[in-house]
Amino acid sequence: MSRPIRVATSPERAQPxxxxxxxxxCTTLFLIILDSSIVIVAIPSIDGDLALSADGAQWVVSAYAVTFGGLLLLGGRAADRLGRRRVFMWGVAVFALSSLGCGLAPSGELLVVARMFQGAGAAMMAPSALSIVMATFVEAAERNRALGxxxxxxxxxxxxxxxxxxxxxxxxxWPWIFFLNVPVCVALLALSPVLLREHHERGRGGSFGAPAAATVTMAAMLLVYAVVQVPVHGWTGPRTWPALVAVAVLGVVFWRAESRSADPLIPPRLARSPALIGGSLVTVAIGMMVFGGVAFTLTLYAQNVLGYSASAFGLMSSINAVMAIVGSTVGQRAVTRCGPGRVAVVSLLITALACAHLTRIDADGTFLTDLLPALLIFGAGLGAGTVAGTIAALSEVEERHSGVASGISTAAFQLGGALGVALISSAAVWRTGRAPAGxxxxxxxxxxxxxGFMVAVAIALVTLPLAHILLRPARTTSPSRRNP
Structure with a gap:
């Protein structure tokens, strides 16, 4: 029987x-998420130097998502069992070495392999880092601020x-988008023993749940693989539907293995938590809209139709990041006062409104009239929504399971992003192909x-009632009411 971890109730004593x-x-998380999207801008330059095939260009982007999304649960489990700081530092080392390999890659094939190792390092870093945040901040208001x-x-x-x-x-x-990761990672490794305490399940034995972990990892990787194939091959393509069928089969195998295990990978109480399910659904929806809508479709519109360069549009869209900071600041305070459920619902409404504005874009549009209002609104909803989803997902989690729960929460954003790109871009391509001759x-x-933006609106509106039901105030437990 496991012994609960004793954590000081005073935040100052817990971690000065x-x-x-x-x-x-947070620097670690920024690095991880940034590497999911920054490479998109560099693809033309990479193609010019390494002569990528069409599939090779796609896999430079998606290889990272496949391994990152697929290995997150296993990374969270390892953090709970082996020590969160230890796994975090191993992940940083793998991320640094693979980033160096990406920048030095002499061919497209080796670049894809290095990107896969980079995703594996990120899958170790992200859940262990978030679970350290949960263990470091034990007082409710401070924890909400930290999660904000x-x-x-x-x-x-x-x-x-x-x-x-x-x-x-x-x-x-382009190699420098990878080389710049290396000094940051060296600094993280140097500061981690000084600033981070070790946290793990002391006194607990047991296995890693290797069969279940391997099954869910393979299922998650195949799911990401399937959704990144959709823009090129479609939902019924030879690379898509067999992968989706395999995901369904592996899901059944995983469920049966978990139900029979004395030490399941996802504890039953965690799997039945309305807050974790609801918060993860909100995070999935936000990820779908930000990656599939703003980061992908809106960038294509700005460059292919309005004629902006990647750098020019990147500078113009920085207002989105600024408003995300504003939204997150307001959102974390609102969560403390009103609960994550209400903030999540309002955030989904705000992002739906922003995407609805983008359904009115014109071929002769301008940044000020077509893009700026949506970026202002969407950034605020994005910031508040990610805060509410993260806090809700972790609000009912016991500290000893925070690694797995953190892996689920992080995977929700990553898998949501991959699914959003597939759905929204496929919808846009389908509609473009039906344009009348001439x-x-x-x-x-x-x-x-x-x-495509209509599909993004639908994503927000479908998620909204589910968030309202699952994240009702009576169901969401504040961390202050729990004894860590």
Whole structure:
């Protein structure tokens, strides 16, 4: 029988330098999320140097998502069992070495392999870092503030890829979007023993749940693989539907293994938590809209129709990141007062309103009339929504299971992003292909992008009632009412 971890109830006693530790951990998350999107801007330059095939170009982007999303639960389990700081530092080391390998890669194939190792390192870093945040901040108001900063960092990282990647690619060159990770990771490794305490399940034996972990990891990787194939091959393509069938089969196998295990990978209480399910659904929806809508479709509209360069649009869209900071600041305070459920619902309404504005874009549009209002509104909803989703997902989690729960929460954003790109881009391509003969290319593309944003609105509106039901105030437990 496991012994509960004793954690000091005074935040000062628990961690005197906790805010510096939070800054270190949020820097880690920013690096992880940024590397999901920054490479998109550099693809043309990478293609020019390494002569990528069409599939190779896609896999430079998606190889990271496949391993990151697929290995997150296993990374969270390892953090709970082996020690969160230890797993975090191993992940940082893997991320640094693989980033160096990405920048030095002499061919597209080796770049894809290095990106897979980079995703594996991120899968070790993200859940262990978030579980350290949970263990470091034990008082309710401070924990909400910390999770607010964490959620805001993820949202900002998802919106600044073009802003950072464009100037780097056009300046020192695309390898430097990877090389710059290395000194940051060295600093993280040097500061981690000073600022971070070790946390793990002392006194608990048991296995890692290897069969269940392998099954769910394979299922998650196949799911990410399937959704990243959709824009190119469609839902019924030979690379898509067999992977989806395999995901369903592995899901059944995982459920049967978990139900029979004395030490399941996902504890039954965690799997039945309305707060974890509801918070993860909100995070999935936000990830779908930010990656599939703003980071992908809106960038294509700005470059292919309005004619902006990647750097110019990245600079213009920085207002989205600024508003995400504002939204997260307001959101974490509102969560403390009103609960995460209400903030999540309002955030989904705000993001739906922003995407609804984008359904009116025009081939002759301008940044001020077509894009700026939506970016202002969407950034605020993104910041508040990621904060509310993260706090809700972790509000009922026992400290000893925070690694697995953190893996689920982080995977929700990553898998949501991959699914959002697949759904929204597929909808846009389908609508563009149905344009009448003789339609100008810019008009056909714009009509497709408008339809893609309609899908984004639908995502928000479908998630909204589920969030309202699962995150009702009576069901969401404040961390202050729990004894860590």
């Amino acid at each position: 330098h906790r805010w510096y530790a939070l800054a270190l951990l 900063f964490w959620g805001a960092t993820g949202g900002i990282g998802g919106t600044t890829g073009a802003l950072v990647g464009g100037p780097i690619t056009q300046g020192p060159g 339609t100008m290319l810019e008009d056909a593309l714009t009509d497709g992008y408008r339809f």
